[in-house]
Amino acid sequence: MLPYDSLIIVDKENQLPVYKQITNRLIGLIQKGMIPPGTFFPGTRQMAELITVNRKTIINAYEELLTEDWIESVDRKGYRVIPQLPVIKPRSFQPPSHFSPPSSTAFISSEGLVLQCPPQPEHRDTKSSDIVVNDGFPDPELAPFKEISKIYRDKxxxxxxxxxxxxxxxxxxxxxxxxxxxxxxxxxxxxxxxxxxxxxxxxxxxxxxxxxxxxxxxxxxxxxxxxxxxxxxxxxxxxxxxxxxxxxxxxxxxxxxxxxxxxxxxxxxxxxxxxxxxxxxxxxxxxxxxxxxxxxxxxxxxxxxxxxxxxxxxxxxxxxxxxxxxxxxxxxxxxxxxxxxxxxxxxxxxxxxxxxxxxxxxxxxxxxxxxxxxxxxxxxxxxxGDLTRHINKSNKLYAQRCDFICNLLTQKLSHAIEFTKPLGGMAIWLKFKSGFSINRILSNASHAGLCMIGMSFSKPGDPNDNGIRFGFASLTEEEMIKAVDILVKITS
Amino acid sequence: MLPYDSLIIVDKENQLPVYKQITNRLIGLIQKGMIPPGTFFPGTRQMAELITVNRKTIINAYEELLTEDWIESVDRKGYRVIPQLPVIKPRSFQPPSHFSPPSSTAFISSEGLVLQCPPQPEHRDTKSSDIVVNDGFPDPELAPFKEISKIYRDKxxxxxxxxxxxxxxxxxxxxxxxxxxxxxxxxxxxxxxxxxxxxxxxxxxxxxxxxxxxxxxxxxxxxxxxxxxxxxxxxxxxxxxxxxxxxxxxxxxxxxxxxxxxxxxxxxxxxxxxxxxxxxxxxxxxxxxxxxxxxxxxxxxxxxxxxxxxxxxxxxxxxxxxxxxxxxxxxxxxxxxxxxxxxxxxxxxxxxxxxxxxxxxxxxxxxxxxxxxxxxxxxxxxxxGDLTRHINKSNKLYAQRCDFICNLLTQKLSHAIEFTKPLGGMAIWLKFKSGFSINRILSNASHAGLCMIGMSFSKPGDPNDNGIRFGFASLTEEEMIKAVDILVKITS
Missing domain, CATH: 3.40.640.10 (Type I PLP-dependent aspartate aminotransferase-like (Major domain))
Incomplete structure (x- = not known):
């Protein structure tokens, strides 16, 4: 018998029900050929003891496997993997290091393309405590996901x-x-x-x-x-x-x-x-x-x-x-x-x-x-008309957020930035005054928990071209306050 | 006062609630400038009489307009369109006939591209009574729309x-x-x-x-x-x-x-x-x-x-x-x-x-x-593991459908076609015997209520190259019987 106790590890913290974890794992073992076609499974009681779960859980898992035709029930002998099951034996895929680069003469060159865009802040996994200021996206919290879900459920x-x-x-x-x-x-x-x-x-x-x-x-x-x-x-x-x-x-x-x-x-x-x-x-x-x-x-x-x-x-x-x-x-x-x-x-x-x-x-x-x-x-x-209504509602909220962030920026950051209050849209074009390098600010902000991923531009020697798009539409007032506080700290 | 009775037509057969129809129509009239900013609306009772709906319906419509900031309530005077509302006056877009074609030297040429693909049956609005046989699509009836909808509703x-x-x-x-x-x-x-x-x-x-x-x-x-x-x-x-x-x-x-x-x-x-x-x-x-x-x-x-x-x-x-x-x-x-x-x-x-x-x-x-x-x-x-389960379930049904259609084709259409039962996939490659022009068959089938939109190929003078993909995966047994009956009729 296979060492099921070491092959099947159950994670009770996992969102997935335990019986589903077991089902998936057993399917994986069958697919990999580790449980070959025709193999009998341990009885439900024995399996339950082996991996220390309730017997009912094993029964559920076996039933799922039955329904999906992975196993069959044999009179008085228990459950076995369908004998005719096609087995796929994984072979080794050419490891990436052996690949030879293609010699394309097409226009695209990854270097040229990447450089064309000004350097953006590193795309790292942000901590959940970080505030992320984007390029000017709408707020997913307002997205009409419920309405979408309703249409999916339509008979x-x-x-x-x-x-x-x-x-x-x-x-x-x-x-x-x-x-x-x-x-x-x-x-x-x-x-x-x-x-x-x-x-x-x-x-x-x-x-x-x-x-x-x-x-x-x-x-x-x-x-x-x-x-x-x-x-x-x-x-x-x-x-x-x-x-x-x-x-x-x-x-x-x-x-x-x-x-x-x-x-x-x-x-x-x-x-x-x-x-x-x-x-x-x-x-x-x-x-x-x-x-x-x-x-x-x-x-x-x-x-x-x-x-x-x-x-x-x-x-x-x-x-x-x-x-x-x-x-x-x-x-x-x-x-x-x-x-x-x-x-x-x-x-x-x-x-x-x-x-x-x-x-x-x-x-x-x-x-x-x-x-x-x-x-x-x-x-x-x-x-x-749902779209128009949705736009109107969003606009109301975004207008408030625009007022809020502009007041905040004027009050607290005038020493470091210039900006013109936008008439619409979801972003402010923040220009940093000379003496403030946009790249240094992005890097310092990121260490302080503020990740700014809007497009930023800086041209050496041109103080007019030292700015970043500050997307406000998806920020709450609390987030805006925190973001500006961090900017104040790193520019003082 | 505007002739609201002729401007607002209510369609009681429409899925949209009547008050929403009225709301949308009024918004449209405001947007087009036909109800200018500052205009007072008729009272709810009067409006209800004008367009012969219940007064409660008009109240609902006005409330919606209030919420969305299209109108405002003025003490003792009623409702009026927000006076400061920006008006967009539609101007005439350059009519298509005045457009001059661009002189592109890029590779793409619409003629070349369209001709490359063999002629396909006309893309017309099929009658709902028509049977449509596609190129080999999965059956949307099996699509896990409910599961998708669940994820959209996730908080x-x-x-x-x-x-x-x-x-x-x-x-x-x-x-x-x-x-x-x-x-x-x-x-x-x-x-x-x-x-x-x-x-x-x-x-x-x-x-x-x-x-x-x-x-x-x-x-x-x-x-x-x-x-x-x-x-x-x-x-x-x-x-x-x-x-x-x-x-x-x-x-x-x-x-x-x-x-x-x-x-x-x-x-x-x-x-x-x-x-x-x-x-x-x-x-x-x-x-x-x-x-x-x-x-x-x-x-x-x-x-x-x-x-x-x-x-x-x-x-x-x-x-x-x-x-x-x-x-x-x-x-x-x-x-x-x-x-x-x-x-x-x-x-x-x-x-x-x-x-x-x-x-x-x-x-x-x-x-x-x-x-x-x-x-x-x-x-x-x-x-x-939902995906794997979904595939297994689909495969079971498609295998049945594959058996069913292949038996049917062998029994009823051997005089006109040749095919090899596929080992998998969602389509059969139907080759029509010499004497049967694929294009004529497509056209006749279409008139008889069978629309075959799979890719078809015919090379003049090459009897081996006179076939069409017959997608069976999304057809019920009833539809398959009807489809084959039509093919029998037009090939006899």
């Missing part, structure tokens, strides 16, 4: 999913494309129909697809500096030349763009006119008008990333560039992820018919189809 | 998600990478750790990422004919030359591969050794051995797509090529989607460290992070 859901999955994915569920178009028309003054939109996994995939469709090697793309760095990484991956323009209090510097356009055949401009990333600045009306003129004059494409549109606290949000005439040159990109829960990733791109057509094909290559259930659920939430 | 879920999302995505949740490695080691005789695996959205994204990393323009890739056509599309998108080898009863023709290797500098072989797609043939042991030798001799990469491994009915599954020594040349790709529900897309790739490292970076460019919740849930299901 008809399986057959509805079955029906919806009969169709090939044409850039998202038609139901969602329809509902999303209505929602976007109402909130953003667009005028689109379901065939103008492609549903993606988050805004990131929308940027990736657009870049792959528009850019070829050595094409010129323009971005701001600083910029949402994962967009830069995509353009670099596409083999494009990256040209940079500045950002000030009125947003991206359109005069610099004009100078560039005179010299360089710009193919694509990537821009975040509303709540610029990372600085949260909103582009002034004058610059928007000028940009629209330049588009007409030079005919380049614009990727308008509007990740944060639905979150505004005092003022009415500014309509996207895409709501003005642009001769099909703007690709408008946004996300529903922030509206629901950061874990649920649904984004979209809106573009001219030819781009949409090719985006659907490329998306299918990358990701055969989206998560049908999530897309169905989101469509339901839009149709019933 | 601690929000804070757990919040914590998990603090980390940058390094190719999937560490918890899932750990659990998946154990699961794959136990079932497939691999010997991997969490750092050898990258979690993706379905197997499709794993193929896409691998192809982008390994292939450059004009590289040579080898596939079978017929093949999983979306893989071919990816290789074409990468700009590679596609070379084809045949498939017979023993799987892909390795002699043809050897001949090719002598002539052409093959960079990558894409292969489905287990339950080949579309033909469901399993590669013989002799050919596997020969393939492993060729890998060693010529040093090309192999993308081993093992989408269907966990579903086997009679025989023990054959271990993947990746479980044998291969000097890091095999990239092993699989999927959890079929194990759970077709709507939930989680796949993976396992490869040499250098490929894994670059795959993580590229995946982040394409899709910043996965669905944290789904990844967490899947990890839980592996750890508790």
């Amino acid at each position: 008809g859901i399986s057959s509805r999913i079955k029906q919806l999955m009969c169709l090939r994915d044409e850039g998202g569920l038609p139901l969602l494309k329809d509902a999303a178009s209505l929602f976007l028309n109402e909130t953003r003054g667009l005028n689109i129909k379901k065939n103008d939109i492609v549903i993606t996994r988050g805004a990131q995939m929308a940027i990736y697809i657009t870049a792959m469709l528009l850019l070829s090697k050595d094409d010129h793309v323009v971005v701001t500096e600083p910029n949402y760095c994962f967009a830069n990484d995509i353009f670099e991956h596409a083999g494009a030349h990256i040209n940079k323009i500045g950002v000030d209090d009125e947003g991206p510097d359109i005069n610099q763009l004009e100078e560039l356009l005179k010299r360089v055949p710009v193919k694509v401009l990537y821009i975040v006119p509303h709540h610029h990333h990372p600085t949260t600045v909103t582009m002034s009306a004058m610059r928007r008008q000028k940009l629209l003129k330049l588009i007409e004059q030079y005919g380049f494409y614009v990727i308008e990333d509007d990740y944060d549109y639905d979150f505004y606290y005092k003022n009415s949000p500014i309509l996207p560039l895409a709501s003005a005439p642009h001769h099909g040159k703007i690709i408008y990109i946004g996300s529903f992820s922030k509206l629901l829960a950061p874990s649920i990733r649904v984004g979209y791109l809106i573009a001219a018919p030819d781009i949409v057509k090719r985006a659907i094909v490329l998306k299918r290559l990358i990701d055969l189809r989206g998560d049908t259930f999530i897309e169905y659920m989101l469509a339901q939430m839009i149709i019933t | 601690g879920i929000s804070s757990r998600i919040k914590q998990l999302m603090c980390l940058r995505d390094e190719g999937g949740l560490p918890l899932l990478k750990d659990a998946a490695s154990l699961f794959l080691n136990e079932t497939r005789g691999l010997n991997i750790k969490k750092n050898d695996i990258v979690i993706t959205r379905g197997a499709q994204m794993a193929i896409y990422i691998t192809a982008m990393l390994l292939l450059s323009k004009d590289d040579h890739v080898v596939v079978t004919e017929p093949n999983y056509c979306f893989a071919n599309d990816i290789f074409e998108h990468a700009g590679a030359h596609i070379n084809k080898i045949g498939v017979d009863d023993e799987g892909p023709d390795i002699n043809q591969l050897e001949e090719l290797l002598k002539r052409v500098p093959v960079k990558v072989l894409y292969i489905v050794p287990h339950h080949h797609h579309p033909t469901t043939v399993t590669m013989s042991a002799m050919r596997r051995q020969k393939l492993l030798k060729l890998i060693e001799q010529y040093g090309f990469y192999v993308i081993e797509d093992d989408y269907d491994y966990d579903f086997y009915y009679k025989n023990s599954p054959i271990l993947p090529l990746a479980s044998a020594p291969h000097h890091g040349k095999i990239i092993y790709i699989g999927s959890f989607s079929k194990l759970l529900a077709p709507s939930i897309r989680v796949g993976y790739l396992i490869a040499a460290p250098d490929i894994v490292k670059r795959a993580i970076v590229l995946k982040r460019l394409i899709d910043l992070r996965g669905d944290t919740f789904i990844e967490y849930m899947l990890a839980q299901m592996i750890i508790t």
Whole structure:
């Protein structure tokens, strides 16, 4: 008989019921061939004594194994592992150290890509006592998980999913494309129909697809500096030349763009006119008008990333560039992820018919189809108005948190930082005054129990470029107080 | 006063409660500016009369609007739209017809891509009375939606998600990478750790990422004919030359591969050794051995797509090529989607460290992070053993369905088809005898209420290449009988 007492260790602290632990362990031993097909198990009484558990527990475990066809009952002899059971003998997988690196000539190079993004704080397992300040995520505590769970429990859901999955994915569920178009028309003054939109996994995939469709090697793309760095990484991956323009209090510097356009055949401009990333600045009306003129004059494409549109606290949000005439040159990109829960990733791109057509094909290559259930659920939430209500409720809370953190920062940290209170969004762009190195602050904060994982930028010698995104939307007032106290301590 | 009676139409058949319908409609009118800021609403009694509903319904609707800050109550005057409310005036979006097509020089061309896949039946809205036979999906009726819903309802879920999302995505949740490695080691005789695996959205994204990393323009890739056509599309998108080898009863023709290797500098072989797609043939042991030798001799990469491994009915599954020594040349790709529900897309790739490292970076460019919740849930299901139990239960049912449909086909359709009973998987490769055009059959079946959306292949003049994948796993016995009856009718 096998030494079951040493093979089966029961952990009574474990969440899993003891009988399930035993079942799983026995299955593991059978699968590994350690209990070969045809082997008889000890009787329930004997097994119970061997591993010192209640006999009832063993009975339950054996019953589970019976139901799952791992063992069978033999008259008067007890239980044995099914004799015909196929055995899988694990062989040794090539150990990683023997692998030889592939000699790819593709554009991507892990070094180039990693360096493109400014150094971020180490990604370590945070202690549960640590306060984590993110880049500007919504608060998962507000996420409508209950509503989602309700739809999963709906009796008809399986057959509805079955029906919806009969169709090939044409850039998202038609139901969602329809509902999303209505929602976007109402909130953003667009005028689109379901065939103008492609549903993606988050805004990131929308940027990736657009870049792959528009850019070829050595094409010129323009971005701001600083910029949402994962967009830069995509353009670099596409083999494009990256040209940079500045950002000030009125947003991206359109005069610099004009100078560039005179010299360089710009193919694509990537821009975040509303709540610029990372600085949260909103582009002034004058610059928007000028940009629209330049588009007409030079005919380049614009990727308008509007990740944060639905979150505004005092003022009415500014309509996207895409709501003005642009001769099909703007690709408008946004996300529903922030509206629901950061874990649920649904984004979209809106573009001219030819781009949409090719985006659907490329998306299918990358990701055969989206998560049908999530897309169905989101469509339901839009149709019933639950999404709008959820946004309104979130906005109220986030506005309070924004007021709270801004007051706190002004009162306690003015010696070290500068910032402009954002009109919306979920993050503050904290600029540290000269003399305060952002990297040292991040490291000291981390040791003091404050982990700041927002995007940070520092350019040697440029005091204007020494900042970090401080996401406040998912912090309680208590957490904000603690976070600011730590910052005060390490900057005094 | 606005003509509320014509603006607000109540649909009593609608699932949505009437007061919610009214709320949503009023919000829509406010948002569109049709009810301007500051406007007073009719009193509840008057409004109730105007749109002929109960007064209590109007009270509920107004209360909802109050809670959401759309309206405010003014002493003795009633309710009015918040005067400071920001109004968004929809402007006209550039109509699609004015868009000019982009002049991209990127590889992707929608025509090429669409043509690469053999013509599929039209994707139309199926009538609910239609029987839909898919390419081989699991049955959503078996999907563990209840278990998923339970995890969504878990009280601690929000804070757990919040914590998990603090980390940058390094190719999937560490918890899932750990659990998946154990699961794959136990079932497939691999010997991997969490750092050898990258979690993706379905197997499709794993193929896409691998192809982008390994292939450059004009590289040579080898596939079978017929093949999983979306893989071919990816290789074409990468700009590679596609070379084809045949498939017979023993799987892909390795002699043809050897001949090719002598002539052409093959960079990558894409292969489905287990339950080949579309033909469901399993590669013989002799050919596997020969393939492993060729890998060693010529040093090309192999993308081993093992989408269907966990579903086997009679025989023990054959271990993947990746479980044998291969000097890091095999990239092993699989999927959890079929194990759970077709709507939930989680796949993976396992490869040499250098490929894994670059795959993580590229995946982040394409899709910043996965669905944290789904990844967490899947990890839980592996750890508790729920996944294995779910697979065992599904396998039992699918085996019955496989027996049932094969008997039926043999009895009733032998005049028109040939097939080999599959050893596992969820589809049968139905070959139609000469004289039966697959395209005509699909079209006739569709008119008779049978929509077959599995991948179909027909090569003019080649009677061996006139087949379709017939997914049986999600069909009830009743549906199978009906489907076969229709096929009998249109082939007699």
